Amino acid sequence: MKGNARSGSATWWSRVSKGIVRPLTCAAAAIGMLLAVGGCGSTADAKVMYFWNGLIGDDGPAMQKIINDYNATDPEYKIVFQPMQDKDLMTKIYSVAQTGDSIPDLVIANQFKTAVMHSPGILNTIEDWQKVAPELNEKNYLPQAWNNVMFDGKAYGIPLYMYQMAIYYNKSLVEQYHLEHIIEGGFVTIDEVKSLKGVLPKDIYGMAYGNLPWAFMSLLYGAGGTLETSMDDATSDAWRKPMQALRETVESGVVAPLSVDSMQAFGSGHAVFAQLGTWGQGNMAETLGKDNIAEVNTLQYSTDNFSNFLYQNNWMQIKDPKRPPERSRAAAKFIKYVYEHWMDWAYVGSISPAYRDLNNPEYQKLIQASFTNSQEERDVIRTSNYLYGGYAVTAWNLYNDIVYGNLTLDDGLKALDKTIKGQIEIQDQT
DSSP: OOOOHHHHHHHHHHHHHHHSHHHHHHHHHHHHHHHHHTOSSOOSSOOEEEEEEOOOSTHHHHHHHHHHHHHTTOOSSEEEEEEOOHHHHHHHHHHHHHHOSSOOSEEEEEHHHHHHHHTTTOBOOSHHHHHHOTTSSGGGBOHHHHHTTEETTEEOOEEEEEEOEEEEEEHHHHHHTTOHHHHGGGOOBHHHHHTTTTTSOTTOEEEEOOOHHHHHHHHHHHTTOOHHHHTTOTTSHHHHHHHHHHHHHHHTTOBOOTTSOHHHHHHTTOEEEEEEEGGGHHHHHHHHOGGGEEEEOSOBSOSSSOOEEOEEEEEEOBOOTTOOHHHHHHHHHHHHHHHHTTHHHHTTTOBOOBHHHHTOHHHHTSGGGGGTSSHHHHHTEEOOOOTTGGGGGOOHHHHHHHHTTSSOHHHHHHHHHHHHHHHHHHHHHO
């Protein structure tokens, strides 16, 4: 694992709160194991593997189940699950990398943090892992996913899962208002959202936006930009044109206002479409009924350049000169086990990067498989491990202010540009 600030926060909090009790229970169990072995991090004599990650939502219990099943096979090294807040994860990683003490055996983090950790040279390549699990190789993964672990011609991680904001739709409302033409082909464009003006009654929104920064990356790529080429000027057309188009959907009156929570609007049947995370399917199935929701790809800028920008979390290993080879081999065995049992993870909405799952008929029935079931959908996946890429999606309030008209387009883009450049400067200094 993984809206606008209003609905994005609610979506994220729903994801977190729904699974928070179980992860805390898991963490308590992990603490007990830590006390039992008298330490935290890799030690030569402890027959446990320490696994740091940010899986604090529904993905946490799903991973804990896999770990429990793996530990039940009586491996030489059992896995200790250590979930934590994302910011705490990176702080601790930098701390232990500097001190050389209590370094974890395994880490999961997104592609941008993979790049950030690779930059100062604190990551191992996966060559030793591949000696134990040779199937963890490029040919078994989507090329876009594998590219996210590649730096200077070498792989520094293993793709675990991908995710994004999807367009959910209410089947009953689509049928009632004869909107089947919009979802044909599996892509919804901004122009199609605007076309809903005058079609729906006043108490039904055409679209409820969630997490605009994440979803905007698909629009950026659809407008001809990339993170690598467009982050030096957030006032350029690659940013301006999609932002203007989003503003027009709001101005048309078909979009739920900023004060309305997107998940609640959709879950209560007051929105035909909603931009929600791929992990939101469980909540929506509970409120609207599993058979009344479906999903298509990320909102598109136009039909000229379909682009689904996906985010990704990777397995990685921090360098540790004190880690004996058998611990690295044990880590590879666990990653291989997860690879072979990934379907246990799929039901929280994750998108698999591995052909083993993507070509599995059971996976293809899942709602998030809308991103990968056809070759066309696989071909339009865009992603990046650009060192500064994470800063493109952090200014939630600015995205909201621009799209919902609280700032002029020019002022908003200038502020966004300044924010991104400021964050890059801070990273370079530190």
